Amino acid sequence: MTLHYTSGGSAAEIATAGFNLVDVSSVEQLNALPAGMKGLVWLDEANGASLSFIQKVTPFIGNPKLFGFFLADEPDPTGKWGVYATADNLKAESDWIHSNLPGAKTFITMMNMGSAANPDFSNTFNPANTHIDYYGVDPYPVQTGTSAVDYNMIDRTVAAAVASGVPNSQIVPVYQTFGGGNWTTDTDGKFVVPSTSQMQTMMDHWDHLVPSPAFDYAYAWGSQQGDTALGNSPELQAFFLKHNLHNVDDLPRR
Incomplete structure (x- = not known):
């Protein structure tokens, strides 16, 4: 069964839209999750299995509410655009967790080293x-x-990810x-909050390309750059409630 994740919201908030995988950063937050919800722990670590990393991860050992760890957001193998990371350091972290x-x-989001028109995740x-x-x-x-x-x-971005060695x-x-x-x-434009109709079309593409993901990720519940986010949109919250409960047939469209 696909889990449903969004970041920047509390368990109580995101549960109202049917999400069941929660953005947490402490054992206390993880322990407080209600039945039926799991935690994805935000680590923000890309320097290998360092003392800092081990100290952050160790308290979660054996916790039944744990799903896994969000190691880093768009780690950058060049260090030019974001947090510098090497494959060896990320591997050391993932191996330590698995052991x-x-x-x-373990989970990361991927940095597109190309463009939206010509995405590239090679190397x-x-x-x-x-x-x-x-x-x-x-x-x-x-x-x-x-x-x-x-x-x-x-479609282009998924194809580029697969070409770089990431299976669907x-x-x-x-x-x-x-x-x-x-x-x-x-291209120096602005992002626009999708309508529910646009959201459905995006999901139709995703459903064809990645039909049964371990989880999906609505980015984001909380505003980070003065933007309007999912937590501010009752229309999209209603959409995701239906989607996350696997019943999108009677969604309102606009």
Whole structure:
């Protein structure tokens, strides 16, 4: 069964939209999760199995509410655009978790080293060089500066991830649920909050490309750059409630 994750919201908040995989950063938050919810622990660690890493991870050993660990958001193998990371360091982290917390999963989101028009993940990270379990792929097609939404951006980005060595079975769909604020596109445009109709079209593409992911990721519940996010959109919350409960046939469209 596919789990449903969103970041930046409390368990109580996101449960109202049917999410069951929670963004947590402490054992206390994990222990407080209600029955039926699991935790994905945000680590923000890309320096290998260091003392800091081990100290962060060790308290979660044996916790039945643990799903896994979000090691890093778009680690950058060049260090030019984001947090520098090497495949060896990420592999050391993933291997340590797999050895010491059997059953726990590891996850990163992937940095597109190309563009939205020509995505490229070559020479970055994949299961062969990191032993990481799941890879978030995050094309966000609803934006300004185009006459029509380029939904095929999703198809291109997934194809590039697969070409880089990430199997479909280990890809996590990342859905655009934000717009506005200070985020800019790679063509200097702005992202736009999707309508429910646009959201459904994006999901149709994802369902064809990655039909049974371990989990999906609605980015994001909480606002990070002055944007309007899922937590501010009752329409999208209603959409995701239906989606996450596997009943999207009677969704309102606009």
